[in-house]
Amino acid sequence: xxxxxxxxxxxxxxxxxxxxxxxxxxxxxxxxxxxxxxxxxxxxxxxxxxxxxxxxxxxxxxxxxxxxxxxxxxxxxxxxxxxxxxxxxxxxxxxxxxxxxxxxxxxxxxxxxxxx
Numbered sequence: 001x002x003x004x005x006x007x008x009x010x011x012x013x014x015x016x017x018x019x020x021x022x023x024x025x026x027x028x029x030x031x032x033x034x035x036x037x038x039x040x041x042x043x044x045x046x047x048x049x050x051x052x053x054x055x056x057x058x059x060x061x062x063x064x065x066x067x068x069x070x071x072x073x074x075x076x077x078x079x080x081x082x083x084x085x086x087x088x089x090x091x092x093x094x095x096x097x098x099x100x101x102x103x104x105x106x107x108x109x110x111x112x113x114x115x116x
Contacts, residue, residue: 016089020080029089037091056093063096072098 010032011019019034020027026037060076067074074096081090 013087013089020089026091028091031087052093060094063094067096072096 011034012032013029016027016029016034020029027034028037029035056076060074063074074094076094077091079092079095079097081092081095082088083090
């Protein structure tokens, strides 16, 4: 017996941004496909574990200490990251961003921090 394939609707990045900004749950975007990160449809991914929370805090703190005195900043969990080469938008647990300005403002030069 053949396994049923799931229908996948592809959306444009601009439509994803509109939906994401109006939605209470987080989704990541990869080449036109949405993946639930937080909320009912994420099947328990939202909220995380105490161990995961400790890892995020410890890595963020270690990066912050290492980058002290540099123009970089460390962001945790809520910063959406656009990766043009992968046609994707992610919510990384921890990210270090240079404090450089580009054509669209601060943090332009590392993968691009997406507008919220």
